[in-house]
Amino acid sequence: MMHNDDKPWANKQILSPFPEVPVTLEHDNHVLIIGAGISGLASAWFLQQQGFVVTVLEAGNQVGGNLQSVQKHGCQWERGPNSFINNRPAMAQLIEQVGLKPHIVLANKAAHRRYIGKKGAMLALPSNIKEALTTGVLSTFGKLRLLIEPFVGKATSEESIAEHVRRRLGHEMLDWLIDPFISGVFAGDPEKLSVRAAVPKIYALESEYGSMIIGGVAKMKAKSRQKKLEKEQGISSLDGAMMSFAGGLYQLPATLAQKLGPAISLNTQVDNITYSAQFGYQAMSGDQIWQASQVVLAVPAAQVARLIDDLVPTDEALLMQAKACLQAIDYPAVASITMAFNKDQIEHALDGFGCLLPTKEGKQTLGVLFPSSIFSQRCPDDQHLITVFIGGGRGQHAMTLTPQQRTDLVMLELSPYLGIQGQPLWHEESLWPKAIPQYQLGHLPKVALIDEALAQFPGLHLRSNWRDGVAVGDCVENALQLANMMSQKLVKAQTKTETIT
Numbered sequence: 174m175m176h177n178d179d180k181p182w183a184n185k186q187i188l189s190p191f192p193e194v195p196v197t198l199e200h201d202n203h204v205l206i207i208g209a210g211i212s213g214l215a216s217a218w219f220l221q222q223q224g225f226v227v228t229v230l231e232a233g234n235q236v237g238g239n240l241q242s243v244q245k246h247g248c249q250w251e252r253g254p255n256s257f258i259n260n261r262p263a264m265a266q267l268i269e270q271v272g273l274k275p276h277i278v279l280a281n282k283a284a285h286r287r288y289i290g291k292k293g294a295m296l297a298l299p300s301n302i303k304e305a306l307t308t309g310v311l312s313t314f315g316k317l318r319l320l321i322e323p324f325v326g327k328a329t330s331e332e333s334i335a336e337h338v339r340r341r342l343g344h345e346m347l348d349w350l351i352d353p354f355i356s357g358v359f360a361g362d363p364e365k366l367s368v369r370a371a372v373p374k375i376y377a378l379e380s381e382y383g384s385m386i387i388g389g390v391a392k393m394k395a396k397s398r399q400k401k402l403e404k405e406q407g408i409s410s411l412d413g414a415m416m417s418f419a420g421g422l423y424q425l426p427a428t429l430a431q432k433l434g435p436a437i438s439l440n441t442q443v444d445n446i447t448y449s450a451q452f453g454y455q456a457m458s459g460d461q462i463w464q465a466s467q468v469v470l471a472v473p474a475a476q477v478a479r480l481i482d483d484l485v486p487t488d489e490a491l492l493m494q495a496k497a498c499l500q501a502i503d504y505p506a507v508a509s510i511t512m513a514f515n516k517d518q519i520e521h522a523l524d525g526f527g528c529l530l531p532t533k534e535g536k537q538t539l540g541v542l543f544p545s546s547i548f549s550q551r552c553p554d555d556q557h558l559i560t561v562f563i564g565g566g567r568g569q570h571a572m573t574l575t576p577q578q579r580t581d582l583v584m585l586e587l588s589p590y591l592g593i594q595g596q597p598l599w600h601e602e603s604l605w606p607k608a609i610p611q612y613q614l615g616h617l618p619k620v621a622l623i624d625e626a627l628a629q630f631p632g633l634h635l636r637s638n639w640r641d642g643v644a645v646g647d648c649v650e651n652a653l654q655l656a657n658m659m660s661q662k663l664v665k666a667q668t669k670t671e672t673i674t
């Protein structure tokens with residue numbers, strides 16, 4: 174570890190809105206944000222709205238991180254996230270503030286139907302109690318097993334998602350419903366993920382209602398009462414809707430970048446940060462230094478560990494532990510392969526959101542989305558667009574193959590489910606060597622330890638998808654909460670200064 178004094182500053186260019194003025198920590202309102210994925214951009218936006226001066230440093234040559242929309246071959250598709258659920262107030266606020274409301278596109282009604290693969294066939298998942306009683310997804314035993322769920326006691330220690338669901342709902346629910354759902358969200362293994370950290374809403378059903386079924390029904394009833402009320406009052410709410418934008422999800426970061434303008438610096442990979450009481454934080458990128466009194470690290474966990482390497486802590490042992498925790502967060506590789514077919518090449522109508530393949534099916538392919546069924550005008554009318562995900566927690570063998578071998582494998586594995594004839598009109602792979610962070614058992618204590626260790630550095634904040642939720646909406650919600658918290662602190666500090674002077 175280097176001390177701040179060991180750094181050769183002399184030949185570096187210092188960049189800050191107030192380059193000649195040493196930063197006065199308590200009431201300076203300049204914030205450096207490292208990383209221009211949705212976490213960093215939304216943090217920058219909300220902070221700017223609260224009166225902070227922001228500078229965003231991004232390693233890549235474009236903003237958006239995982240949000241990457243492509244227009245090619247007469248089609249539009251996504252390399253990363255395909256859509257988001259509008260269930261977080263901050264997202265609605267952000268969309269409204271940046272003027273994207275007219276550009277929202279809602280998922281088609283058919284997209285509410287979801288399929289799973291079972292024994293080589295595609296089965297629709299039940300969407301209500303009546304369908305649940307008649308579905309072929311669960312056996313009669315599997316359905317009867319659900320009846321004892323309300324009488325199962327609460328967990329006494331941390332459980333994996335698999336342990337939790339098996340204990341409460343039985344193994345069929347785990348194998349055929351929850352396992353594929355977890356593949357769909359985390360590309361992860363339910364045996365390793367912590368139920369409390371990864372799916373807090375599912376965990377809360379037990380802790381709040383004592384039963385997943387009773388809690389689930391209560392929540393559904395409350396939601397339908399709310400919808401009815403809104404209908405009666407003539408309010409058309411998009412709450413809970415699945416959506417994107419006319420130009421794809423990338424329209425959100427692109428619009429934020431346009432609004433933030435020169436505050437964003439692309440091709441600026443931050444190598445390390447240092448802190449001194451006199452200058453605050455200094456972020457080094459090549460021969461440039463950026464300085465500010467506060468910094469938000471909106472980068473993957475391993476990058477956080479790297480960036481904080483030169484900070485001088487009072488409790489070094491604690492910081493070492495925090496770095497080890499950050500480095501241990503697993504991000505398994507995933508490939509997303511988008512393909513187009515003529516409609517008559519696929520037997521199935523693809524009338525849904527997509528089809529997930531449970532681990533029990535023994536495939537490397539995690540699942541397939543039907544983007545041209547979810548949203549209109551994503552490809553010519555006589556074509557189907559599909560996006561297949563392979564790899565993740567259970568498909569790492571596939572990640573040792575070449576892209577063409579992966580496409581061949583996906584075609585072989587998917588053909589029986591979808592009824593595919595012949596080869597795709599075109600296909601394109603997007604490789605995510607470190608796709609989605611896994612909130613494994615022990616994740617929450619690790620995050621608490623990281624927070625404790627980094628609390629040694631006033632004004633250092635963490636905002637990224639390795640904590641507090643991986644969905645795009647979670648990242649935006651967490652960004653708003655951070656901006657609110659920082660704003661309250663600044664007001665307090667300014668009030669204190671005014672009182673003293």
Ligand SMILES: Cc1cc2nc3c(=O)[nH]c(=O)nc-3n(C[C@H](O)[C@H](O)[C@H](O)COP(=O)(O)OP(=O)(O)OC[C@H]3O[C@@H](n4cnc5c(N)ncnc54)[C@H](O)[C@@H]3O)c2cc1C
Nearest residue numbers: 208210211212232238239253254255443637638643644645
């Ligand atoms: C294949 C895939 C499909 C997904 N599907 C969905 C979905 O359908 N719906 C949904 O809600 N979510 C989905 N997600 C999850 C969601 O996309 C992510 O959790 C979210 O976009 C993460 O945003 P972020 O800003 O936290 O991180 P990132 O998007 O990873 O952004 C981090 C940024 O930091 C930059 N950076 C890193 N190191 C440095 C450095 N040293 N200096 C400067 N910059 C640096 C990177 O270049 C990057 O731009 C999906 C994710 C993947 C990978």
